[in-house]
Each structure stands twice: as structure tokens, then as C-alpha cells.
Amino acid sequence: MPKFLRVDMAKKEVNFEDVPEKYLALGGRALTSQMVLDEVPATCNPLGEFNKVIIAPGLLSGTNAPSSGRLSVGGKSPLTGGIKEANAGGICSQKIANLDIKAIILEGKPAEKGSWLIKVSPDGAELLAADELANKGTYEVTAILRERYGSKVGVICIGPAGEMMLMGAGVATNDAEGNSSRYAGRGGLGAVMGSKGVKAIVVDAPKTFDVPVKDKERFSAAAKKFAKVLMDHPVTGEGLPAFGTNVLMNIISEAGTLPTRNFSNVGRFANANNVGGETLAEVAKARGGKATHACHPGCIMRCSNVYPMPDGKVCSPIEYETAWCFGPNLEIDNLDVVAKLNYICNDAGLDTIEMGVALGVLMEAGVIPFGDADAAVAALEEVAKGTPAGRILGNGAVFVGKAYGITRVAAVKGQGIPAYDPRSCKGNGVTYATSPMGGDHTAGYAVTANILKVGGFVDPTKAEGQVDLSRNLQIATAAVDATGLCLFVAFGVLDNPEGLPAIVEMLNAQYGLELTVNDVVALGQSILKNERAFNAAAGFTNADDRLPEFFYNEKLAPHDTIFDITDEELDSVFNF
């Protein structure tokens, strides 16, 4: 029977509990959001004793369903003040699922200062003092713990940023090579973990693909069908495996929706190719790295990469959004600089997107010049040092904006907007404005139909159709985030009518259910409703479902469009 592992950091107790009936059919984001709604007072201080960190593998995690190793982390976000689910790849989701743990719940707050380590294995769970890990970077922490507990363990940890409870702090997990670079990055959940004194969780599980499956044959058939759907699609079968997500750099620039110079009024970057996926693949291969790589066992899209840096370290992966925020957003066109900034974030325990948007605001303020790579590196290195300047940056884009009186801050609900300008990728604009997560491209990735013509085409520069597009994608995404499947399966699923039924079939085979496609839609809707309910109780209103002022008032070249989805239209997104 699956268990909850509940860790009370006030009492320093670890306890396994039976999973209540109502949670049995939930996983990933469906489970974290339900539990946050049920167990966390919506108005609590996100860094106080009443917030919790809920860590949950997806419903399919730990099976051999392709690309099903996403791990959800949930809680009340210190960055947005609302509910948060951020999910990551890496090897931990499958391991936790194979320990038959439905969720790890961190709650309470230690009265004393200190760092603790949670060790989970088939033998049980322990809470250990770990002051020796305090203030260490995630790479070193992961290396120490792999050395101590074996190179096959999964490590969930935070860096100094999380320990300092900075709002840009994420939760890191590692890939099979031990890189602590797979991030449940967004919304400051690393700070919540830090507030509880939990520096790391070691997951020691001998098995990866061995969770109970009720009907193995049926499951296998569905998994095979699903794999074919992914392999047959040009994005999941060709683009991502060849160039990773950064294949988008040139595409988005060409489309004229690449934010440049802190979301200035130009949506293209002349040197986009210098920091794009094609260049990345070439350089990575030339230096002995990898243009394609799986972040967890069983991923067949393999969108990750291994980028050897000039200093001998590797950055793995460099994602498109990271390359964008440290590249065109800062007028930096050097992939080595992008990799270095990315690595600093990984090590300090920071969300790359939030830091990239924040650095853009810092440059807007004139504190450091646009395009100045050395200054950007120096500024980012301050964060782990805990200097006042570092704390300003480490708290994210809105915080930097307030520190320096800057109004051009691309953020919604306090969270920085990534990589796709909402003025000419309006479907994403609707998602940014309305997602319960705040500015988040993954919450309803309308780039599909807006730019890539996946799942149809909705003109990205026009208002028409964007609300419907974003609504449907937000619902589908919430459901996918419950399964542990990587969101990128959506590319295949959106264009192939066999995709979604295959997912449903896998779920039915694993759990002995008879779900239909409609049930999956209903699941997505119910997740969003839970999240909206939490946010409403936390004090969110329609006024929070808006983009920053300048997107409505300043045109973006080359399409010369503003964001013109009306408030009424935005308020209709959750009419279901």
C-alpha cells in the first residue's frame, strides 16, 4: 500500500502514514495541489510554521511509461503568495514511486537554526542533523551524498539561496550523472524547504521501473503505442532529441516574439543563433559533450544536453528559457556566458528564469549595463554570498524592480514571465495572466498553436481564439502534470488522436480503472479549480489575473502589437 512520508520539522519526527482514500487516485500536481488546499492555511506566511512542502511523483512515475519521471513539488509560494506546483525531471520521482511513497510532506518549523537531511530507503526514513552541508552549493551537496550513500541515490536539495529563504530559490534534483541541475525551480519552493531547515532528501531506491501495475500486458501495449506517438511527431521525435528545447531560439526570434533587453519593444535578437540550439549542439559535441541526453531513465525525447564549459565543468542542460533569459533578455550573445550563469544558478539553488528576468530589471535600472557578461556573472555570484545586493537579486524580478523603482518588470503574481513576449504570442499572454501559478510558460504553452502550428493554428498577434487556446492548454497541462509525464508529450498528443487515449489506457492498466478521455479533462479542471480556490482564499482576485501595464501600452516590433485581450476575456478563462 502506498504511504505518505510525513516529516515534522518542529518535533523532528518522520512518520509513514496510510494514504487516505481520497488521495489514492491522485499524483503529481493533482496530489500536491489537493494537499496544499487541504492542509495549508491559505493566508499563512509562506516561510512560517504552517506552510508545507509536498513532494509527489506523478501517477505514472516509476512505471516504464515513456518520459514519466517528473516530480512535483507543491506548497504556498513565497514569490507569488499563491499555490505553487513546480515539477522537475531527474531520477527522484521514479525512485520515490518505487519506494511506494505517494508523497513526502515537510511541515512545521524547527525552533533552532540548523540543517537537516532526510534519508529514505526501503528500510524506512531517518531525519539526520546535517550541519556539515550548510551553505554548500547543490553540486557539492549532491556529490557528498552520492559519495556517502552510493552513486545511484537520488538527491533532492536546496542551495544557499534556499537556506537564505530567497524567493528565487528552487528545489534541485539530480540526473543519473549526479548533476544537481533538474529544478522544480519556480515560485521559491526552495525557500520554503529552507524555512524548514531541510537541506536535502536522499532517496535510495534500488528500483526504477517497478511500481505495481495491475495489468502489465495492457500497460505495455499502451506504453508502446504512446512511445510511437512521441517518436512519430516532428517535435518530440526529431526537434527535441536533436537540439533540445533551445531549438526554439531561432524560431521564436524569427517569429518576432523573443523578448529582448528586458522586454523592450523589439521582439527579435540579431544574434539569436549564437545562443540557439543548433549552435549549442555543435559546440557541445565539439567539446565532447552531448547534444541529446535523457534527464531520467526511460525518457525517449531526450531533450537535455551536456554542455562542457571552458572551465572544465559541465552545464546540463541548457534550456531554451534559460538561454533566452541570460541571452537576448540581457543582450548577451555568448553561450559560454549563458552556461556559466546557468551553472551559478544551479549551484546556488536558484531558478534560472527568475534570475534572468531579475537581471534584466537590474540592467534596466542601470545598476549594471545591458550586454555586460562579466557584470552579470558578478551580480549573480553575490546571491550565494548573501550580500544585500545578492539578496535583492535572489528575491526575483519584482523585488529588484521595487528596490530600484523600476516599472518595466515582466511578472504576473510576482513571478517573472519567460521567453515569449505576450504582445505577439498572445495565447501565452493569456496563460501568464491567468495561471494560478503566476507568469509561467509551462502552465498553458500556447506557443504550440501560436507559433509551432501544433494542435492547429491561432494567429499569435491577434486576440481571437487565445482564451480558448489557453484554457484548453491549462486544463490539459494540469492533467499531464498529475501523471508525471513530461509536458513535452503534449506536442505528440495535440497532433495525434491516439496520444491521449494511450495515456488514459496506461493509467487504467496501472490502477485498474476505467477512466475515459473526459475523465482526464475533468481531472485537469479540478486541479485548476483547487488551485484557484486556494488562491482566492489567499486573497487573489481578478485584479491579479492581469499583465503588467506596459504590455498594454507599448507596441512590440516587428508586429507592432500590444497585448489587447480584454479583462472580461481574461476573466472568462476559468469558465468551465
Place this chain on the structure above:
Amino acid sequence: MPKFLRVDMAKKEVNFEDVPEKYLALGGRALTSQMVLDEVPATCNPLGEFNKVIIAPGLLSGTNAPSSGRLSVGGKSPLTGGIKEANAGGICSQKIANLDIKAIILEGKPAEKGSWLIKVSPDGAELLAADELANKGTYEVTAILRERYGSKVGVICIGPAGEMMLMGAGVATNDAEGNSSRYAGRGGLGAVMGSKGVKAIVVDAPKTFDVPVKDKERFSAAAKKFAKVLMDHPVTGEGLPAFGTNVLMNIISEAGTLPTRNFSNVGRFANANNVGGETLAEVAKARGGKATHACHPGCIMRCSNVYPMPDGKVCSPIEYETAWCFGPNLEIDNLDVVAKLNYICNDAGLDTIEMGVALGVLMEAGVIPFGDADAAVAALEEVAKGTPAGRILGNGAVFVGKAYGITRVAAVKGQGIPAYDPRSCKGNGVTYATSPMGGDHTAGYAVTANILKVGGFVDPTKAEGQVDLSRNLQIATAAVDATGLCLFVAFGVLDNPEGLPAIVEMLNAQYGLELTVNDVVALGQSILKNERAFNAAAGFTNADDRLPEFFYNEKLAPHDTIFDITDEELDSVFNF
């Protein structure tokens, strides 16, 4: 006919306008809040082009009504995100009223950087470039402008904090001696003024008490009666004139509701007397200063003081809340240190209360030690320098808390709570929680009935009766803030049935109205309703009408009480 002076900082235009009919019977907070509701989009960026600064004398300002020289400043607050009215003494309200200007409206935002000066006189208004004043402290700015335009001018200005658009920045005005120490301090309106590039407003008016009064005899009789009400009351006739507001220090400590050590769990300070009003009066007089002083002509309560500092400068006044926040709140028991911190704030253009609460949080974080006067001075001096540390502090208590991951932050709606612990002065707690202004003791000063037994007695340690008390005081305060009368008249009015009718009689005599006492209550209610409407449109909900978590969970000695007014009770405050 009264005029609006509208200053468009985008076009660099000044224009006088007729006052629309609907605004004629409004003044002070009634006018600023109505205009903010009418003219400022509730969801706008407080530092962006759509926010405005509305500066309005009270309805009685410029007459010889006793103590009627308060000047209201309104806008959307960058600190709270809601509507804000802060009012100040000093000589400007009377001068503006005597220029027949109902309100000065600052709107728009300059495209270019720069500092501007607005000069208003009987000859009209001018907008002048004033880059020579940039980054100067308010004392120097005021001195320069008095030198340039004559020592009788009023100067409304901001310091470097406002120019840097820090959320702790207030709007300064001067007293007759030229001290720029009368502050519309709270809520960051100095930052809004700074966002518009307005460094100062010079008000050159030859007259002080000469606004049109329809029935002078009737007015005179009422004013005399009102003066007697004030003089007959022990607080307004004796306590305030003798020791100023800081007469409260020992009283509040004795009552066990003096926040100490950043709102720790002890409500008394052993050395309260060292920084109290009695000591202040003694030292001030011994050094050739003044224990009593009027902040504007015609004030008969004279609660201000002139405190000569060891460096030869004077701090005028030191208020109780300032002495508290830089004293017991920081475990500092030295009045010279309090004066120095106060002076630094005045000069930098900072709200003392917000800075004191913020310094308490900085000490809680261990960045500087409690009780360390030199460290506190050094930290506060950073603000005007614009260093990262200074910007953190200058943005207020909540900002400091987020920078350092501190949860013990006494603030509501983003604004620091002053001087009366809500756990044992629960009426004030209700005001802090529910006022549309955020944590603000002046918005409904329940210390009256809770501690001073003015206007009856409501046991401060019990929940019973506090909601009614706060509601009535919030309504009355809003009305008083419309008149330009100093809030302290409330002491007299609450205990003397002749007080309120005398105010109504003055209004009727001045404007040729036939208001009743009930109309004044209705005015107060309508102001609060306007403010609540703005805040609701800005995204505020009941969830914002709460105190920080720790007040509900940690007992305060010596009464060992928590704040136990239920959410339902708090939500009933505005049931009228």
C-alpha cells in the same frame, strides 16, 4: 472660486481648473480619496504614468479654526498597493487654502530623467527645472527654496528616498521655522512624487487665515467654543502641550502594550522613561529647545517640540511613535540616538515609523544587533546613499523581512504597525487589520478607550467591544481628516458633547451649509467606502484584513494575551 492646480508631468504643463460641483464640499482626505477613486486606475503601477499625487488642504484649513492646518496627500500607495491618504502638519495647508486651491494634482510621468519644482503663488503656477536640487536632503532643499523665495514660503518636498522611489519615502512639509520635518509619511507617497520627477512644491501665499467664510460671526463663535473644548480636556489642554505625544511612552509601557525588540513577546520596556516625553521635555528645555511648539499657526494644542541635538542641529518634533520605533523597538534607550535617527529620516525623506519597524526586522535578522545605536545609525544612513543595503531598508519592514527571510514582521497590507501592540491594545489591532490604509495607528486610534479612558473604556486585553470601537473611530477619523483638523482634537471631542457640534457649526458657517452631526458621520462612512472600493478594485479582499500570524500565536507579557478577534468579527468592521 476654488481651483484645482493640475500638473501634467508628461507634457510639463500646469493648469488651473474649475473645481467640479461634486468636489466642492470635500476637502482633505475626503477629497483625495474621492479623486484617487475617480481618476487613478486601481490596478495601475503605483510608480507608473497612471498614478497621481493629490494634495489637498482640509475643509477648515486656512480659517482660524484651532489646529486646522493638516494637509492631506493621496494616491495609490507603492507600499500597500492600495489607496493612501497621509496627512501632515506644517504651514502648507493653510497657504494652499489661502491661494484658493482646493487640490494640487500631480499626474503623468516625464519621459526623461530630471527634477522639477512647482512654484505656486497668487500670481499663478510655474513648473521649473530644478536639477540643482536633485539628491539633496529635505533640510537643504527647504533652506535653498526659503532663501530663494523668502522665508515665509511653504515647501512640500521629497528627499533622496523619494527620488529613488523607495517605498518608505514620505512627503515633507515645513514648519514656520523652516524645518522640513512635518511628514505625510506613510505609504510611500514620496516615491510616487519622485516617480513624477517633482522634487518640491513652493507655496508662496501671503495669507494664513483668510479663506472665505460665509458667516464670520457664526464661525468665530463656533471656533471659540471648539477651542474651549480642546483647552478643557486634560489630554489636549494639558498632556499634549506639556510633553507632546511622547507623554505616551511611560503610559503605554506601564499598560504593557509597548512593543519591544521587534514586537517580541514582552510589552514593557524597563528604560521607557529614558526616551519618554517627560525626559524629552526636560532635556529639550535644558538645552535651550522647546517642550511645546505649534507645527502650524493657530494650533492651540502645541504638541510639537524642538529638541536640540548634540551636533547643534535640532530635531523638531520627536513624536511618540518615532521615539518608540527607534527606542524600545530597537532596545535603544537614548533620546539623542532617537533624535539622530529621526533627523536622518527627515532629511532623507523617509517615514520614521516604517524605518523604525524595518530596523527592528533588520535586527531580528541579526544583520545588526538589537540595542546597537551606531549600527542603527549607519544602517539608516545607507538609505540616502542608495546602496543595496540602503534600498532594502528604505523599502520598509516587509521588504527587509523578505530580503532576510524573516517572518516576524509587524505589518498589515505591507505597512509597518506602530507603537501599540495589538495583542494588548486590541482595538488598535482591529484598526491595523482592517483600515484601508494598512497598519496605521491614526486610522482609528483605539488607545483612547483602550488605555487612556477617553471616550469610555474598553478593556484592551479583551476581544469584546473592540470592533465597535474601531469602527466608530475609523469613521470619525475619516471625517476629521476631511476637515484639516488635527486628529488630536478627537480627545476633546470624544469626552465633550459640545465638541462635534462645534466642528459642524464651523463647517456650516464657512460654507453656508446646514450639516448635522449625522452628516459628518455619513461623510466619514462615505470616505471609508470610497477607500474600500478602490482597494477592492485593486485586488484587496478580506484576506488582507488580517494581522501577521505571530500575533495570533504568541502571547505578549505581562498580560499573556494573543490577538483573538475572529476573522468574522474583523469582517464586520465595515458593516454600515
